[in-house]
Amino acid sequence: MAKRNNNILNIQDALKDFVESNKLDKGLNKVNVREAWSNLMGNGVNNYTTAIDLKNETLYVQLSSSVLREELSYGKDKMIAMLNEELGKELIKKIILR
Template identity: 75%
Template sequence: MAKRNNDNQSIQDVLKEFVSSNNLQTGLDKVDVRDAWINLMGNGVNNYTTAIELKHETLYVQLSSSVLREELSYGKEKIIAMLNEAIGKNVIKKLVLR
């Protein structure tokens, strides 16, 4: 059973404590990465994106267009930097386009 605190805490602090005590941060990072990809890449790229998955600091993106995959491969480092900046922390170290 969780301990009870008599002093007042903000909701933000309570949620942070809950996330860290239940090891939920990796799942939240996966959702944040997916949302950041959708927001940053726009409709043109999202129409050809079939799957986005984050595993151990590596982002796997499956694309249905080989031409787009080749085009995006030239800017991998920039894409990683933009996604990490949008998330607010360095979650992605490597980008694999499939």
């Protein structure tokens, strides 16, 4: 049985410790990236987005429209900056549109 810690922690620190000790960072980052994408891109892009996946600092976005994929490819650097700003940390270094 684990030893009880008598130090008083606020809930933010307790949750951060829980996430780190159970190695849940990657899963939470994937969820946060999906949420940030839907918030920043709006309904127009979200309607054509079929899959979003984050692997090793690369964001893979699958789109059902080749025209939209071509248009978004011109603004990859801006999208990376906006998504990282929304997430509050440098998670994404590259975007691949499929």
